[in-house]
Amino acid sequence: MSAINQIVSTSISSSTSTFLGHNNLKNIKPSSVAIPGKINGVVKCVASPSAEKTAYKTKVSRNENLAKLQAGYLFPEIARRRAAHMLKYPDAQVISLGIGDTTEPIPEVITSAMSKRSYALSTVDGYSGYGAEQGEKALFVYLSSQQLRAAIASTYYADLGIEEDDIFVSDGAKSDISRLQVLFGSNVTMAVQDPSYPAYVDSSVILGQTGQFQKDVEKYGNIEYMRCTPENGFFPDLSTVRRTDIIFFCSPNNPTGYAASREQLTRLVQFAKENGSIIVYDSAYAMYVSDDSPRSIFEIPGAKEVALEVSSFSKYAGFTGVRLGWTAIPKDLLYSDGFPLAKDFNRIVCTCFNGASNIAQAGGLACVSAEGIKAMHEVVGFYKENTAIIVDTFESLGFKVYGGKNAPYVWVHFPGRSSWDVFSEILEKTHVVTTPGSGFGPGGEGFVRVSAFGHGENVLEACRRFKQLYK
Amino acid sequence: MSAINQIVSTSISSSTSTFLGHNNLKNIKPSSVAIPGKINGVVKCVASPSAEKTAYKTKVSRNENLAKLQAGYLFPEIARRRAAHMLKYPDAQVISLGIGDTTEPIPEVITSAMSKRSYALSTVDGYSGYGAEQGEKALFVYLSSQQLRAAIASTYYADLGIEEDDIFVSDGAKSDISRLQVLFGSNVTMAVQDPSYPAYVDSSVILGQTGQFQKDVEKYGNIEYMRCTPENGFFPDLSTVRRTDIIFFCSPNNPTGYAASREQLTRLVQFAKENGSIIVYDSAYAMYVSDDSPRSIFEIPGAKEVALEVSSFSKYAGFTGVRLGWTAIPKDLLYSDGFPLAKDFNRIVCTCFNGASNIAQAGGLACVSAEGIKAMHEVVGFYKENTAIIVDTFESLGFKVYGGKNAPYVWVHFPGRSSWDVFSEILEKTHVVTTPGSGFGPGGEGFVRVSAFGHGENVLEACRRFKQLYK
Structure with missing residues (x-):
């Protein structure tokens, strides 16, 4: 590995660059960001052929599914490019509206619960070891006798x-998405919104559910990409969608920021029921909904027979680093042989996981207390103010802007332009990190996602720079 | 579900009984523990056929690999039986030396670091969101500027x-074992010590690496079971072991408590090298070693070309509930095509995981401070005293006892008897929960594992009862 890449790898917080091989970049169009160590378009950080010849190799074949992946996972790649930019412009004030990372402090009602729980672990009465894999049964006695699974059920699924x-407490939605893929195995077919959060597709590739990447259409074989565009109101035309076993559906959506309406979700549930499909519904942004769009798929009659729901405290309480989420799996959700899906997921959770950190779970219980819910709404409200500022900025510049109303993401249209080019242009000229829409699938080409997660003054400053660039 | 099972499911801390179907028990021999709700050997907690007939079913096939699993994951099953016993004897003082759960408070130097970190998350300067998936780069500034990955490397792998x-920080060894299985995929072959920690085999079954369970030999097809018995010093006779891609090897061993010697591990590394196999070395009990047995597989020359190592803070600092561990993957470990395994594991970690809780990581950094290491050695020393008491007790009763010297587990031989029968006898007559050896594989039949994780007075009381029962 070259010295300069070593520097990059130790200078950023969310990086794959330690293992940055040439194939990490091969599907990314040449950008205007100069990457140190990159000579004539070739990143020099793989072992030289002579070194490889002498190295001992095991006789274990590399998992061919991993080899199908085209690039590094999107967000570490964004972080790597930000780091490269910071090396190039060491004095620039770089603002990150890219990877969707929360920036605001966690409300004290929540951190004090975690702090108390931490201290209690040093006492005989307050100590606890292995919790139930599905979520602790009886949390820190001094705080509350309520149980987190019950509290999540009553807070988010009352009536x-x-x-x-039905609630499985997790260390976050991303981890549970992969555990769900392990549950489904390699023989299922799956559909995703296009564009969509990249963990759905990448985990599907890793589990062997897909074919090879088809460069001409920028899609993996055997995945049904449900195109979501301004033309169809960011809801797929289900009459053209092929039947699959699994349908990943995120609403309010990352990255488009759109929340599906009750009528649209009713059609989705009906579609799944006709096809005997299972909907994996990602509701991680539900608390950002400000109109009457459903907060949960289970608001739709009949959904419990065809859907499960993944969610998270990350974007409500700033728990991106604390790590806590949940998956709700109704008892009525059955495989074709009548076997309950929840029973197998329980086996996965017991075998492949040992529960979320007990300290994070104490925080979760504080999150869903009356005071905690109020505090989370304040956090959400703050980010929604940022969202409005970003929407206003781009609209004032004449751009078509989508999302933002029910989600912390603004989806800005740059018709006819490459997303990565726009990403690079914005980074190079304003020192603001965004996310290229095509990173979320071919349907994102021509868009850039601007995240509202940032300190207020940074969002204002970023918007000033956007106005400078695109005036 | 019957009412009585509902009671069981809500009264225990580590339970699968919410989903306890008939197949959960079908491979467990009839025991002398009466389970409430069990009538004529049939557990009545599955939906009645008439109810099933009317229920909507999706058209998604159940993952056939999940259907191969014979029983619930071992430790929730033990917890379920304990709960059933407590229902039967509500006034009994049940002592758990079963699932290996830590009981002693976490040293304050560690919890105070976690508590401070929790509070800091409410401040602008102390807040952090997504960490690097591999482990946070710069932890809580007020505590230390050291990085956890570097601190683990220097603490456990100096020289x-x-x-x-090379260090990937995780939420515990169990989670990383499954992530490693996802990395390897379904086309590898694997070997395990027999008996062994059940997560290796069960995760292999789930990923589809195995054939069906063969009831006559109590083994899954396509897994190489490396028998470890008193006769071979609990180290497999490698001349009879078939070549596999992956070799899971745990030392000091759970459940036998044996630590492999330097000479034995040298033979293991040589065996892997000749076969081109990859050793997944589980060193979660390394700090319990009290002789000159290696603490890490990397003490063996050449191991970096054929081995990776999984480890955990669970049994050192009482982190079973806090959740923190790591996996060390050397850059020299290559697939047959020369591709570095670490690079693909990095992709798995970035796609399927979002890092361990930042609060737990603050605790981990305190664990590997000078004061923390001293405190962990005290915790380990306490459990080792328990171990000595248990060993002495069974030896004084004339039993052949193994392990205990380098591990917190005592492996007691009951020649000619069924492990589950002995487990039930001990539970019924002494109210002490142990773990039946056959739960760790067919090679464990005739043994019972007694864990040294317990309060001192409870271990003494359990030993008094053992002496009463087996005098």
């Missing part, structure tokens, strides 16, 4: 028929 | 050539 034992 | 960027 929706989701019960305590 | 062994394992570097900061």
Whole structure:
């Protein structure tokens, strides 16, 4: 590895560059960001052929599914480019509206619960070891006798028929998405919104559910990409969608920022029921909904027979680093042989996971207390103010802007332009990190996602720079 | 589900009984523990056929690999039986020396670091969101400027050539074992010590690496079971072991408590090298070694070309509930095509995981401070005292006892008897929960594992009861 890449790898917080090989970049169009160590378009950080010849190799074949992946996972790649930019412009004030990382402090009602729980672990009465894999049964006695699974069920699914034992507490939605893929195995077919959060597709590739990447259409074989565009109101035309076993559906959507309406979700549930498909519904941004769009798929009648729901405290309480989420799986969700999906997921959770950190779970219980819910709404409200500022800025510059109303993401249209080019242009000229829409799938080409997660003054400053660049 | 099972499911801390179907028990021999709700050997907690007939079913096939699993994951099953026993004897003082759960408070030097970190998350300067998936780069500034990956490398692998960027911080060894299985995929073959920690085999079954369970030999097809018995000093006779891609090897061993010698591990590394195999070395009990047995596989020359190592703070600092561990993957470990395994694991970690909780990582950094290491050795020393008491007790009763010297587990031989029968006898007559050896594989039949994780007075009381029962 070259010395300069070593510097990059130790200078950024979310990096794959330690293992940055040539194939990490091969599907990314040449950008205007100069990457140190890059000579004539070739990144020099792989072992030289002579060194490889002498190295001992095992006889274990590389997992061919990993080899199908075209680039590094999107967000570490963004972080790597930001780091390269900071090396090039060491004095620039770089503002990150890219990877969707929360920036505001966690409300004290929540951190004090975690702090108390931490201290209690040093006492005989307050100590606890292994919790239940599905979520601790009885949390820190001094705080509350309530159980987190029950509290999540009553907070987010009151009157929706989701019960305590339908809730599986996790270390975050991303981890549970992969555990769900392990549950489904390699023989299922899957559909995603296009564009969509890249963990759905990448985990599907890793589990062997897909074919090779088809460069001409920029899609993996055997995945059904459900195009979501301004023309169809960011809801797929289901009459053209092929039947699949699994349908990943995120609403409010990352990256487009659109929340599906009750009528649209009713059609989605109907579509799944007709096809016997299972919807994996990602509701990680539900608390950002400000109109009457459903907050949960289980608001739709019949959804409990065809859907499960993944969610997270990350974007409500600033828990991106603390790590806490959940998956709700109704007892009515059955495989074709009548076997309950929840029962197998329970086995996965017991075998492949040992529960979320007990300290994070104490924080989760504080999140869903009356005071915690109020505090989370304040956090969400703050980011929604940022969103409005970003929307206003781009609209004032004459751009078509989508999303933002029910989600912390603004989806800005740059018709006819390459997303990576726009990303690079913005980074180079304003020192603001965004996310190229095509990183979320071919349907994102021509768009850039601007995240509202940032300190207020940084968002204002970024918007000033956008106005300078695109005036 | 019957009402009584509902009670069981809500009264225990580590339970699968919410989903306890008939197949959860079908491979467990009839025990003398009466389970409430069990009538004529049939557990009545599955939906009745008439209810199933009317239920909507999706058209998604159940993952056939999940269907191969014979019983619930071992430790929730033990917890379920304990709960059933407590229902039967509500006044009994049940002592758990079963699932290996830590009981002693976490040293204050560690919890105070986690508590401070929790509070800091409410401040503008102390807040952090997404960390690097591989482990946070710069932890809580007020505590230390050291980086956890570097601190783990220098603490556990000084002079062994394992570097900061070879360390992947995790939420525990169990989670990383499954992520490693996802890395390897379904086309590899694997070997395990027999008996062994059940997560290796179960995760292999789930990923589709195995054939069906063969009831006559109590083994899954396509797994190489390396028998470890008193006769071979609990180290497999490698001349009879078939070549596999992956070799899971745990030392000091769970459940036998044996630590492999330097000479034995040298033979293991040689065996892997000749076969081109990859050793997944589980060193979660390394700090319990009290003789000159290696603490890490990387102490063996050449191991970096054929081995990776999984480890954990769970049994050192009482982190079973806090959740923190790591996996060390040397850069020299290559697939047959020369591709570095670490690079693909990095992709798995970035796609399927979002890093361990930042609060737990602050605790981890305190663990590997000078004061923390001293405190962890005290915790380990306490459990080792328990171990000595248990060993003495069974030896005084005339039993052949193994392990205990380098591990917190005592492996007691009951020749000619069924492990589950002995487990049930001990539970029924002494109210002490142990773990039946056959739960770790067919090679564990005739043994019972007694864990040294317990309060001192409870271990003494359990030993008094053992003496009463087996005098």
